Amino acid sequence: MKHLIPEFERLKTRLPPNHDATLLVPCLRRIQEDRGFIDGSDIDGLVEYLGIPRIQIEEVLSFYGMLRRKPIGRWHLQVCRNVSCSMRGAERLIDQLIDKLGVQPGQTTPDGRFTLSTVECLGSCGTAPVVMVNEAYHENLSAADLDALLERLD
Amino acid sequence: MTGRKVLMDFEVTPTSHSLDDYRARGGYEALEKALRTMKPREVTQEIVDSGLQGRGGAAFPAGRKWQGIDPDDGQPHYLIANADEGEPGTFKDRWVLEYSPHTLLESMLLSCYALGVRHCFVYIRGEYDVPWRRLDAAVEEAYAAGYFGENILGSDFSCDLFVFRGAGAYVCGEASSLLGSIEGTRAFPRNRPPRMTVRGLYQAPTVVNNVETLATIAWIVRNGAKAFREVGTEKSPGTRLISISGHIARPGVYEVELGYSWARFLHEDCGGVLDGRPLKAVIPGGISSQVLTGKDAKVLTAGEVEGLTLDHEKLRSAGSSLGSGGMIVIAEGTCMVRLLQIMLRFYHHESCGQCTPCREGTGWMHRIVDRIVAGDGRPEDLERLNYIAGFNDGTTICGLGDAAGYAATAMLANFRDEFEYFIEHKRSKFAGNLE
């Protein structure tokens, strides 16, 4: 993660001084964006860069749903299954994906293309159902829309 | 349509969120006015006089919260805009970030001026991408125009803003958990005392306000507390952004003047229940009714909704709350047992695990309802659910425990027959239907 340090240093200009631990979550997010996941060496690097105990980083990493320690498929299909989305067809979308991709939520297709996850409310209830693909929201999805979406993702 | 407007008082276009468009409609004039003609305490007084209530869920008077900070005590102070918006059914802060980010930024600058804050934060949930990009772009525009940084508009007031992106934890919408997140530790909510205005971020006095609450500040300073009080009701001045979803013909974010007729809002402005189906129930203010601070989120039946107006007092006296403004409409034919299953699954997944009743209780309730849905329910399960819910009420460090409890007790109180049916017949009265 050392090549990202200049970026991290620039973040400090808008932060009050002497609270380096505040950069932990932003650093983890950026490292994951860069590498696809957070590696043990990244944690070692952050221990040195931020001057905080390793255990603190591990606790924070295991606390948040969006941070991961292992790589996943190229396209992360995250389907919301909370109240409003379920009321507008999310469960059928999940079934459609399980059927089409041949994997269960939490798994990755053998070709490494798709990882399927079910997630909690994404704040898209008015445009339900929604599938978040990597960082983009795909809202108001019908079954046909979902098929078309999968086609577009190589 | 739904009354007078405070936040949605402009036409949304492809550029209406930009700095130029915002300035064209009077943006940053309130900031100029405050920096040139008002003292910080005068700004706070304006907010106190306006009667503005928090719009994150608790409806706590914003001015009173602000008065917990002494701007002249020589300590660092912090202001955090809570844009974690994780309450299921709620997506109205997203509207502010996407379509009116400068309203939030100007309001935050006014608030920092009032509270003696040098460094402020927007804590935005990690999943929001487009809202974050809009916000980030607006922040850069504001910095470039000199609205952030040193000596703003030639005054002694300096202020920096940091946009902090979350990483996927509903509990971080709870104000004290949010502090732990920013401090780089496990985001456990904290016991009070001490209040956050005494010891908050980095152990310094801190104010955490919801995005919508803050975004209203600019209007109040520009037009005055008196003008704000002329909108809405006496006890609930102003407007609320309502995010409406579920079985409704026209879901979305609406700005509603407080005191507006609920029935009219549902059946006219939002197009009525989807496909003209009869209304079964409404979850009025997010499935917890407020982001983790424990007011009743009772599900109201159709009969209770008609005749009510949308304001904080009316809903409270009906045993519920406007909460986060996340309204979920439920039509006849929906299985309330399955709905409760989804809600409990959510709380179980999101419980931080710190305190005994919520950590064990959310799992326990979830497993009981899972069992009922699987056809393996027992008669004593319903009393068990009430027992667990009852001992999550007021016993936990934060409101997540209470909220999980209220979800269960409200569903059981209003739809007990469905649960009894499920247990007796080992299947749903409505074939498990949610749509």
Added chain:
Amino acid sequence: MTAIFINGQPVETGEHTTVLQAALANGFYIPHFCWHPALSIVGNCRVCVVEQEGRGVGIACNMPISDGMRVLTDSEPVRAQRKAMLQFILLNHPVDCGICDKAGECALQDYHYEYNGEPAISGDPKLHSTKFFPLSERIVLDNERCILCSRCVRFTREISKSNVLGLEQRGDNMLVRPAEGRTLDDDPYSDNVVDICPVGALLSRSFLYQSRVWYLEPTPSVCPGCARGCTVQLWHRKAEWRLQGLDERHNTRIHRVTPLENPRVNGPWICNKGRDLPTLLDRPRAEQALLKGAPVTAVEAIEAARALLDQAGKRVALVSSWGSNEELRAFRNSLGGYFSCFVKPDHLPGEGEVVEDDLLIRADKNPNTRAGQDLFGTAAAEIPEDTDLVLVWGEGVDFGTLPRGVRILFLGSWLLPENGHADVFIPISIQTERRGHYTNCEGVVSAFEPCQPRRDGVIDAETLFPLLSAPGGSASGGGAA
């Protein structure tokens, strides 16, 4: 000074700031798991609830004291909530009492009987988790028993500062875990977490399955591991529970060592070296007096020693820093006049041992250097080449460094090769066989009591010294102190 009312009784709260502190200090017991006087307040177990009249039920550990407040520790709502909290804690807790070392000193057991006493109301199967997670060579963690009070985590963050332990994941998946690649072996104070764990989740591997705690009793003692002189409890089998027909050592050996809370010295903690005292004190003992390796009776040895004293012109004594205050004074009174006396370190820091830190551990690995130096000065030992007699009291002297041909009178407790090289060797007792006092590096005097029987052939140094200088031995000659 604030006055509050607990169960109707007025209580002066003094320096206490929370209701829990004030209540406990004044004899009102409020059950609690996560609160500990030496650790930060987390308020997560939710068991220490009390009712504040007019304001409802809340946790006492974080409840600020306000003048005139009225608190009830056992009202109906308090009882109801306590019972419920215990039900929640017990929801997934395995009923391992029959095989759990903590039974008999377990807060959860005690509170269950006192405040709940009802079977689990849940009809669902318990969740399972890791049963035997090796946190280190010394400590094992049972995650099923763990109630996630976080005392152990806070200990490693706030007291020992080893930062080994943390809480991973969320909700009821949360687990106490060490940082990757680390164990509690990194922490020289690790075993304190076994004491402070309120249940049987953290257990000492050396004590595992050794004995039920109600067969044991503690005797107060002082750790001789360094000059800090932490007060400890040495646990051994109760006399009325003597095992018949098995090796007698089961009845005399020290099964475990725990801190004896001491606000002036070590607070509630000791380091791991103190825990390992049984190993230190269980080394093979010298029980036979010797003259140049030949076994003799104690009387013969004492006679020979007196003769050595008489005959010697220049005499040097290397005084044990493990001698008790009483023994040191007896040495000074009986023999101090006949010797140039130097206090020596019996033990030096061992390979890999922590030398000194900011918490308890001191570089001087001997318990009574201070009292010895108060009596005999701080000079390092000087043994001129023409010394006739060296009296070596205690370990730590390499006889090879003594002048050639010098006579050696050796008083020691342990079976060592040196015993046979001394002109006269007399076996003496160790601290667990007698009472006495040590003075620590800061001058605090602490007492130890006997908990092991005297062995045949072994004499107390305090008794021996006057015998060595009794009339019949000449008081003339040089080398006086």
